[in-house]
Amino acid sequence: MSIPAEVATAVKAAAPKAPAAPVDEITLIANKWKNKRGSLIMALHDLQSRVGYVPRESAMKLGHLMDVPLARIYEVVTFYNYFKLEAPGKYVISVCLGTACHIKGSAELLSGMEKELNIKEGQSTPDKEYHLQAVRCLGCCGLAPLVSVNGKVYAKLKTNESHHVIERIQIDKPMAVADAEDLAD
Numbered sequence: 047m048s049i050p051a052e053v054a055t056a057v058k059a060a061a062p063k064a065p066a067a068p069v070d071e072i073t074l075i076a077n078k079w080k081n082k083r084g085s086l087i088m089a090l091h092d093l094q095s096r097v098g099y100v101p102r103e104s105a106m107k108l109g110h111l112m113d114v115p116l117a118r119i120y121e122v123v124t125f126y127n128y129f130k131l132e133a134p135g136k137y138v139i140s141v142c143l144g145t146a147c148h149i150k151g152s153a154e155l156l157s158g159m160e161k162e163l164n165i166k167e168g169q170s171t172p173d174k175e176y177h178l179q180a181v182r183c184l185g186c187c188g189l190a191p192l193v194s195v196n197g198k199v200y201a202k203l204k205t206n207e208s209h210h211v212i213e214r215i216q217i218d219k220p221m222a223v224a225d226a227e228d229l230a231d
C-alpha cells in the first residue's frame with residue numbers, strides 16, 4: 047500500500063534534521079580572508095599559525111576555496127622565508143600571545159613550555175618531537191589563555207599549567223598510534 051503524498055510530506059517535515067557538518071579550519075580561514083586585501087598572505091599566515099606549516103592538502107583546499115591557483119600559493123610560500131612546507135616537529139605547540147591571552151598570562155605559559163621542553167620559542171626538540179611557537183590571536187579569545195597543539199585547543203589554562211599540556215600530549219600519543227593502526231587495518 048502506498049503512503050498518501052500529504053502523509054509522506056508531514057512525516058518528512060517532522061523527521062529530525064541531520065546535524066550540520068562541522069566547519070573545518072581551512073573553510074574558516076578561507077571565509078575569514080577571502081574578500082580582504084592581501085588576503086592570501088594573511089590566510090597562509092593564519093594556516094601556519096594553527097598547524098605550524100603549510101601542508102600541501104591544506105594549500106590545495108585553501109586555493110580552491112579562495113579561488114587562487116595552487117601555483118600562486120607556492121609562489122608566495124616559497125618567496126617568504128617565514129613559511130614552512132614541512133612540519134617543524136611532530137607536535138607543533140602554539141602558544142597564543144594575542145592581547146586577550148597575554149592579559150591572562152600566556153607569556154608565563156610560554157616560558158613554562160620552554161623550561162619543560164628545554165628549548166626556546168621558535169625551536170624544535172633535537173628529536174623533532176616538539177616544536178614550540180608563539181602565535182597571535184587564534185580567534186577564540188573567549189577561551190584565553192590558550193595553547194593549540196596540531197590544531198587541538200587547550201583552553202582557559204592556568205599560567206602554571208604548561209606541564210599539563212605536555213602530559214596530555216603524552217597521554218594522547220598511544221591513542222593516536224592506535225587510531226592510525228585501526229585505519230591501516
Ligand code: FES
Nearest residue numbers: 142144147184187
Ligand atoms: S588573543 Fe589568544 S585567541 Fe585571541
